[in-house]
Amino acid sequence: MEKLERIPRIPLAITPTPIEAVPRFSKVLGGPEIYIKRDDNTGLAFGGNKARKLEYLMADAKVKGADVILTEGGLQSNHARMTAAAARKLGMKAVLVLKGKEIKEYQGNLLLDRILDAEIIVVDPDGSLTRREAMLKKAEELKARGMKPYVIPTGGSTGLGALGYVRCAKEIIEQSKVMGVEFDWVVHPIGSGGTQAGLIAGKKLFGGNFKVYGIAADNEDFEPEIKKIGEEIGKLLDLELTISPEEIFLNYDYFGPTYGVPSEAAIEAMKLLARTEGIIVGPVYTGKALAGLIDLIHKGKFKENEKILFVHTGGAPAIFGMDLIDRF
Ligand SMILES: Cc1ncc(COP(=O)(O)O)c(C=O)c1O
Structure with a gap:
């Protein structure tokens, strides 16, 4: 192969x-x-x-010259936490778009996201934008600011x-x-x-x-x-x-x-x-x-x-x- x-x-x-x-x-x-x-x-x-999937996804992001990675998940998303870690390892920023009402406590994966200094955007499931729409909107905003975003869909x-x-x-x-x-x-x-x-x-x-x-x-x-x-x-x-x-x-x-x-x-x-x-x-x-x-x-x-x-x-x-x- x-x-x-x-x-x-x-x-x-x-x-x-x-x-x-x-x-x-x-x-x-x-x-x-x-x-x-x-x-x-x-x-x-x-x-x-997610580490195995990120090997390919992050390589693609790098080839495309990305400097910020966006992904989505639930508030306790393992995928989001590991994507943030992969981004840091490769010198990139991470934006995590997480579905939930509000963050009551930074514990578990959320605490790890904080330690990794990922930007967290919480999307209310009853709000006007879906999680994916919110992520794509943020990617557009980053592009307009001269950054090179790379979007990884749910679960990679x-x-x-x-x-x-x-x-x-x-x-x-x-x-x-x-x-x-x-x-x-x-x-x-x-x-x-x-x-x-x-x-x-x-x-x-x-x-x-x-x-x-x-x-x-x-x-x-x-x-x-x-x-x-x-x-x-x-x-x-x-x-x-x-x-x-x-x-x-x-x-x-x-x-x-x-x-x-x-x-x-x-x-x-x-x-x-x-x-x-x-x-x-x-x-x-x-x-x-x-x-x-x-x-x-x-x-x-x-x-x-x-x-x-x-x-x-x-x-x-x-x-x-x-x-x-x-x-x-
Ligand atoms: C710990 C864990 N196991 C399994 C899965 C599911 O794997 P997949 O998204 O490839 O179906 C996920 C994420 O969705 C996960 O975080």
Whole structure:
């Protein structure tokens, strides 16, 4: 895959991230053997999946001469925090356009955004402009002031960003060979679709035998987005690449009560992994995906003789921005 190597990329993520067996966690569940891909350890101000996407997005920003990066997310956005860190590392400013009523307390990711000295714009969901409109308006203002803004959409989930997870799929295939472990399923959370699209494209391109199973953190139809990102990846790599519906496994049973609010099942999942393996997952994405994995094992969706790789995409800093003490 020569073309992939020719697309500009700035190394920002600490890779390969380790794959860890979690035997004590697996034993409690009494089902398949579970492994965890530690993408929470990618670096860039506390790690997470966005580091891999930002390698390509920030390289593009640099090629285009950008001096300020704009992106959008929720108030506790991991993507925004990591984008701010990447911008700083490359000597650029960051503007984060975050959806919310008001900032009551700078904690969790918001505190990290402050430490990184990102400019924060809060967009009221009931206001006249959408988050995206507010971001594009700000980009125009910056341009008028002679700056060179570069806009990264939600979650960095474009074909270019998703190339980070094409590389991750290759990494998983290589690690699996060295470990002598064939994964049947790669399970991960979904927030905007880039991770899933990249993993599916990558496993097709590099000959992985695993199926990619996404557990949604929000009630949005991610399938069209995943297909679209797949096409964009194909164009970037000069390939006919189609992600077909049979390759997309999306589960919407675990995002409740609503996006961003930790479910009781997520809290239980966080406790179980922490108390059996000493690994902390986040309350918004990884905790809910892990709750889904646990429940699906209990329901027999994943079989005892199968091997599962759970991608820990990060997000733990959000726990410090929530009042969770009574729930543990
Ligand atoms: C910690 C974490 N995990 C998973 C995701 C979802 O990944 P994607 O946006 O590629 O679907 C996000 C962001 O949206 C995230 O912050």
